[in-house]
Amino acid sequence: MSSPSGAAHPPTAVQPSFADLGTPLRDVTFVVVDLETTGSRADDAGITEIGAVKVRGGEVLGEFQTLVDPGRPVPAFVARLTGITSAMVATAPQIDLVLPSFLEFARDTVLVAHNAPFDVGFLRAACAELGYPWPGFAVVDTLPLARRVVTRDEARNHKLSTLAGLFRATTSPEHRALADARATVDVLHGLLERLAPLGVTHLEDLATASDPVPPEVRRKATLADGLPEAPGVYLFRGPDDEVLYVGTSTNIRKRVRSYFTAAEKRKRMSEMVRIAGAVTPVVCATPLEAQIRELRLIAEHAPRYNRRSKHPERQSWVRLTDEAYPRLSVVADVRGDAPHIGPFTSRRTAQDAVAALHDALDLRQCTQRLPVVTTTPRSPCALAGLDRCSAPCTATDGPDETYARVAAAATSALTGDPAPVVRSLAARVARLAAQERYEEAGQVTGRLRAFVRAAARAQRLDPLSRCAELVAARATSSGGWELVVVRYGRLAATAVTGPGEDPLPVVDALQATAEVVEAPVPPAPACHPEEAALVLDWLEQPGVRLVHATDPWTCPVRSAVAHADLDDVAASVAQAVTGTEQGAEQHDAASMAAC
Structure with a gap:
């Protein structure tokens, strides 16, 4: 395949996640934040103080601290705990004046807090109340990180005051926002030192470091x-x-x-x-x-x-043999011009498809090769006695014309419209369901599904596997073109052109340098069948343009693709139950719509 051309892509405004950032921790700018509040719930409490410290690479870049008027009295127990009284915050700015300054201070940084859901929850609630969009900060919580690397032998709990003592923080937490934020900075650095030997060296590692x-x-x-x-x-x-x-x-x-x-x-x-x-x-x-x-x-x-x-070589195909009285055979690869469907991922699924065709059509199931006219009288098999086979093995006066019609119907179902098979098996499912024989009905449905999907795969692959060369293009978001050269279903070359670049010289170069591919035996492509399916999915996307094709790339209107998801089986069952001409017309209309 050809290497891509250098195509510039316009920047897209997205909120980076941990996995997208991929920044070494030494290059990350953290804002360690702590809040004091009038209560524990953001929906019925207010912020009384915000303290934050901006650090990068172990160096303090700045600090932010302010009291905040919560718009309500400070409870007595909160005042005793924090030392912040209603009188202290009475002249402080309210959150609508403080929040924009804090958001600007923390812009383009990673927020850090001890028990981060508490502090971040209050900040998010304030943004929502004031109509500010939440900036979508990446957030690091030091509490679960501490639980990951600090054992009970070292510390009796994982409170901020306990961890500050363990890591010998230069500031003791005292339930005041800035002091607690300064202590959290030292705790963060201590935790990162312990996490580094565990491979936590980048920002995205912190997202799962506590797991x-x-x-x-x-x-x-x-x-x-x-x-x-x-x-x-x-x-x-x-x-x-x-x-x-x-x-x-x-x-x-x-x-x-x-x-x-x-x-x-x-x-x-x-x-x-x-x-x-x-x-x-x-x-x-x-x-x-x-x-x-x-x-x-x-x-x-x-x-x-x-x-x-x-193991693509383990895939199977179902073949209608090329002989006087054809029969179905499960084979490992495609041979000759006989009709084939597949590929199947397992031999068992291929046998289910064969069983579906035998349920619907009176194909012979014996394995010997039969002459056109037998010279030795034979006795018909049990299937002939059940009217499930016209017994061509007993033909003595000339070719069995009845069996010729059955073989023609099988060829049509394999390579064209499988509607007769679908209707026949749908009617059987309806009868079994009416008799409450649901397990058998499920088995018949499974066989029908195996046949229809394999026939649809083969019918999609066949025209592509016959096309010596196909060139297609799809516009890229940057204004260039994504180009592919496909030969017998195999991706032989691909490239991307830049915005404003003429793609036709690139197409010529791709055709000249594309991989040489030997012609396969259709419907098998010259590659892994899954590769051809990927190519087909790409070619069938909206916006793909066909630039050049050496052979027709077409699909019949009435084909197995119209039944691939069995969406019209319900219509077929209704037709089988009512037996009306109206049901048949509805079925044909559903098939056309599915195409």
């Missing part, structure tokens, strides 16, 4: 250092450089870092992280290229911790 992430996992976070913040694929490698896991993301560094935090809940991923010794990034031009590279790398390396797409 019980094993130290050996958190220390592995350094594997993400230096990874690009770009879309692409990442490979976790083991001690012997073997590939353990392959993933994809729009931001490689951000995604890889998440594996070393409490955000990762999967046990097998935690096990993989303990083994991993390195991460290899593969930057891709577009998310589509990243998804496809992920598929190819999984198929190539079969990583033990990936669960999907590792």
Whole structure:
């Protein structure tokens, strides 16, 4: 694939989260804040004092302190606790005058507080009451951090006064806002010193530092250092450089870092992280290229911790054999021009689809190859006695024309409109449900679903797998173009043009340098079927323009795609129950609408 052109993207105004910031703690500006209030609930109490200290890299950059008139009397027990009386705040500014100054002081910083939900809750309530939008500060709470690294052997509790003594804070907390904020600064620095050996070295690490992430996992976070913040694929490698896991993301560094935090809940991923010794990034031009590279790398390396797409060779197809009296066969690959549907992820699902067709059509189920006309008299099988087969094996006077019509109906259902099969099995489901034989009805529905979805996959893949080359483009948000070259369903080249750049010379270059792809046997594409499905999903998105195609890329109006989600089975059941012409017309209308 071609490498992407350098396309500038306009800045987007977003509120950064912990995972987005990715800033070393030494470069983070913190505002450590503490409030004194008239009560414990923001909805029925007011702020009496705000104290805050701005720090970065261990250095104090500024302080903020003011009393606040809460607009109500200060309760006696609060006055005894804090020393702030109603008389002290009577001449103080009210919160509507104080809040803008504090928000400006804390702008573009990370808020820190001990028991942060209390202090932040009052600040948010004040913003809401005054009509100010909450700035969306990233918030660090020193209380859960202390619970993570300070044991009961060291401190009897995790109150601010106790922690201040443990970390030898230069200021003793005394239930006054600025003093408590100064003490919290020293506690914060003490906690960060303890967290650093556990791998908590960046701001986003603090978001999950209070969760019980094993130290050996958190220390592995350094594997993400230096990874690009770009879309692409990442490979976790083991001690012997073997590939353990392959993933994809729009931001490689951000995604890889998440594996070393409490955000990762999967046990097998935690096990993989303990083994991993390195991460290899593969930057891709577009998310589509990243998804496809992920598929190819999984198929190539079969990583033990990936669960999907590792063995495309194990997928199955259902084939209508090419012989005088065709029959259905489950095969490992597509051969010849005979009708095929699939691929199926398991042989069992393929057999369910075969059973669905046998339920609806009188196809023979014997496995021997039959001559057009038998010279040796044969006895018909049990299925013939049940009127489930026309017994072409007994044909002595010429070809069995009845069976020829059955084979033609099977071909049509596999490659075109499966409506007769859907109606037949829907009617059977209705009968079983009327008899309260719900388990059998569920089995028939499962078979029908397996057949219809496989037929839809094959019918979508077939035109793409026959197209020697297809070039398509989609406009990017920056004003450029995302270009792809697809050959027989396989992504052969891709690139991104910048705003105002003429894309046609890039298209010519892509066509000249694209991967050479050998023609496959349709409907199987020249790639992993999941890759072709990803390409199809991209091509069918709104706004994609077809630039060039060597062969027609079409899909029949009446096809299995119209039934892929079985949305019209209810209409088919209604038709089967009523048997009216109106029901048939409604079914056809539903099929057309689904297309």
